[in-house]
Amino acid sequence: MKLGRDARDGLVLLAAVLAVFGAFAALGLGTGYMVNAGILIALFALFSLGLALQFGQAGLVNFGQVGFAAIGAYAVGIAHLQGWPMGWGVLLGLAAAALFAALLGIPTLRLREDYLAIVTIGFAEILRIVATSEVWLTQGPLGIRGFPRPGLEWATQGAWASFAARLGANPYPLFVLALALLLTGLSYAALALLVRSPWGRVLKAIREDEGVAEALGKDTFRFKLQALAIGALPGALFGMLFAWAYAQVVPDNFTTINTFYAVIIVVLGGLGNLRGALAGSVVLWGLISLAQVVKLPGPLAFLSQAGPAQYLVVGLVLIALMMFRPQGLVGRREEMLFGK
């Protein structure tokens, strides 16, 4: 039986989820651990979706995705400090992320592609440093706490609370997981609509050969700017959810390593396919979560003892996976052949 691409991608995703959570169960980890791992998986899938659009579809190298997350998180936090309602913070965060994307894009997108990479990585670092030092606005390294979190009251009482109790999970983290899954799903659906439209076709053409897209009458600058701004939105949403999940907004949450997690996720999942962000996040955060609890036997035991060594194991598994499937988990092998 030959499966369609949709079914095949769905199966890969399902298999990855089952493998990761099956391993959790086999190790005797409780629901609480699984919920926390699930939150990270869902959040980073959302975060990486933006990059899957910008990098995977349009070929734009955005190394500052975490900057858009910081904008989202700080919008929620600062709205609270200013006494504004939470909804305003959310809107402010999304608008500011799109605005900053445009500000970064306007001077760089007419230049050679590497300039965008340099500018975006600088932008994210500058934001983090501003958040650390401008204490009047952001409360500096101590960060912002005590802001309202959506659904906190609703989730900790009544039906949801008893549902969570039956699963053996804390009600609010379970609620955040559900919210993260919902927003990731919605963002995926919205981006998938875009990618499968004539708009998405132009993005792919830009990735393949911008000069050709121009010669065929496409104003490539407009498309690149739009892709950058739209891809920033899931980044900002990630920041907000991250703030709500951990009840704090601190500069250290927005270091550049997070952007590179997203890069790993989209490459591991498969560039050129939005679903790569979903599958990649399951595998990367599944591996990281497992590496923290698995005790390796015999002479390898030292690898399980210290944090950095755990990441060594994750790295080795990633290398093996990329050797086994260079096109990524749900990537298209044919597209590897015709790459630049």
Next chain:
Amino acid sequence: MRGLAKAFGGVRAVDAVDLDVGPGEMVGLIGPNGAGKTTLFDLVAGALPADAGSVRLRGEDVTGKPAHDLAQRGLARTFQIARALARMTVLENVCLAAPGQHGERVLPAMLRTWTGQEREVEARARETLEFLGLQEHADAYAGSLSGGQRKLLELGRAMMLKPRLMLLDEPLAGVNPVLAQRILERIAAIRALQGCAFLVIEHDVESVLRTCDRVAVMAHGKKIADAAPDDIRVDRSVLEAYLGAA
């Protein structure tokens, strides 16, 4: 085009060239390697900014307009080394080129209000592929096409623009003779069908002299001749440009 010029450092790649292409006319552009033919195309198509001179398209001054704007105004071009969008299908390559697509704007794209127009675009693209004999490859990645097929694909993309003027940069270069014959036939058919004008760079001088209404010759960035094919055959300066001064 009038007085068109472009220098790269000290090299005057295109030096004050005047050239006209009338409606529906087929003009050949020949000249030795490095004469500035492709640079002239880049200037006309807006891929490079000109240092001096002007370009008019259907009476309108379009000097300095970006390439995408010129394409929308009816100027199509193909490239010397065919540039297929490799990781897209042949059909996608051709559909992409259709002008005025509603679904290329973000909101309509998400609301899927473009599907009706897309059916028309796809139908036209399939017709175009059939016209070029590429229909069997519609769903293959463009990266899997041969060099000659890529040249045909570029022609197809250019046709989708319904241009008034096509700039063809060496449509026959590196193409096997059988396919080259087909490309020549298809160019003639496009001309008959769409009535668009052509400016063609080609090193196969014999084909150019046989098929074009008029032939311009460039050497060292300058236009050295511009006449009917029969006059070009006997033009001394042309022979000198190709063979070196006697």
